[in-house]
Amino acid sequence: MTNTTHERRRFFRIEDTINLYYRIIDEQQLQQLSQVSNDILSTCSLTSALDVLSQEARVIAPRVERSAPEVFEYLKILDDKIDLIAQAIMRQSTDLTEHHSRNANLSATGIAFEAEETLEPGTLLEVKMMLTSCMAVIIAYAKVVYCKPHDNPDYPYFIGVDYLNLKDDDRELLIKHVVKRQMEQIRQIKHPDSENQPPQPE
Numbered sequence: 182m183t184n185t186t187h188e189r190r191r192f193f194r195i196e197d198t199i200n201l202y203y204r205i206i207d208e209q210q211l212q213q214l215s216q217v218s219n220d221i222l223s224t225c226s227l228t229s230a231l232d233v234l235s236q237e238a239r240v241i242a243p244r245v246e247r248s249a250p251e252v253f254e255y256l257k258i259l260d261d262k263i264d265l266i267a268q269a270i271m272r273q274s275t276d277l278t279e280h281h282s283r284n285a286n287l288s289a290t291g292i293a294f295e296a297e298e299t300l301e302p303g304t305l306l307e308v309k310m311m312l313t314s315c316m317a318v319i320i321a322y323a324k325v326v327y328c329k330p331h332d333n334p335d336y337p338y339f340i341g342v343d344y345l346n347l348k349d350d351d352r353e354l355l356i357k358h359v360v361k362r363q364m365e366q367i368r369q370i371k372h373p374d375s376e377n378q379p380p381q382p383e
Contacts, residue, residue, distance in 0.1 A: 193359050194288040195366065200311040201294055202281045211305050211322055215346060235260075283336060285310075287362075289355040291323070291343040295336030300325045306342060312358040319351050 206214065238260070246253040285294040292308070300306075304325040311318050323342035331339040347355075 193356075193363060194286055195359050195362050197285055197287050197362055198282060199285055199287065199313070200281045201283055201285060201292075201308065202310075203294075203296075203306045203308045205300070206305050206307050206322070208305065210307075211345070214307060215322060284333075286341075287355070287359060289347075289352050289359060291326070291341065293339060293341040295331055295333055296328075296338045296340045297336055299338050300328050300340055302326055302328065305345075308342065312354065317354045317358070319354060321345075321347055321351065 242253065245256065283295040285292055292310070302325050306323050306325065308321045308323050309318065310321070322345045324345055325340060325342050327341045329339050331337055344352075
């Protein structure tokens with residue numbers, strides 16, 4: 182992938198529904214929380230590490246399947262169990278619940294989302310969001326750039342924010358999610374009945 186293509190993908194935006202929780206913070210909290218979020222054992226780091234291992238496993242998997250099919254099936258079961266455990270850890274370690282599901286316009290540089298309250302431009306936020314495409318939880322810090330009325334009675338405002346000092350690993354997860362969801366949405370437009378079809382093997 183060329184640098185130009187890579188940079189262009191960073192600015193793709195999609196309409197999506199995600200689990201998102203936010204809270205207002207100040208400058209001092211921003212500095213403290215940013216240091217804590219660099220902990221290698223954070224949820225986001227766990228997701229990134231699992232993603233790297235999954236990519237390595239996909240390279241080896243075809244050879245294992247050819248040479249030892251039963252072992253391959255057993256390893257697939259173990260992989261599914263690990264995924265379930267990782268999902269449970271991520272859900273328990275955040276403030277996200279199904280009640281925090283809201284519509285959003287998402288990119289790797291910022292996000293706009295439905296909100297219950299009005300926020301002034303310049304307000305600092307801690308934003309936690311779960312990306313269902315890869316079951317990743319991103320904890321980002323952001324600054325409000327606009328707040329405008331929205332036609333949803335449950336969320337009467339639409340707030341746009343820019344990320345502040347987003348970690349490279351988290352940005353890559355966002356890029357992957359945006360690209361994957363964009364491809365799914367294009368596929369659904371071209372083939373509206375496809376979601377009723379059984380999934381195709383990768």
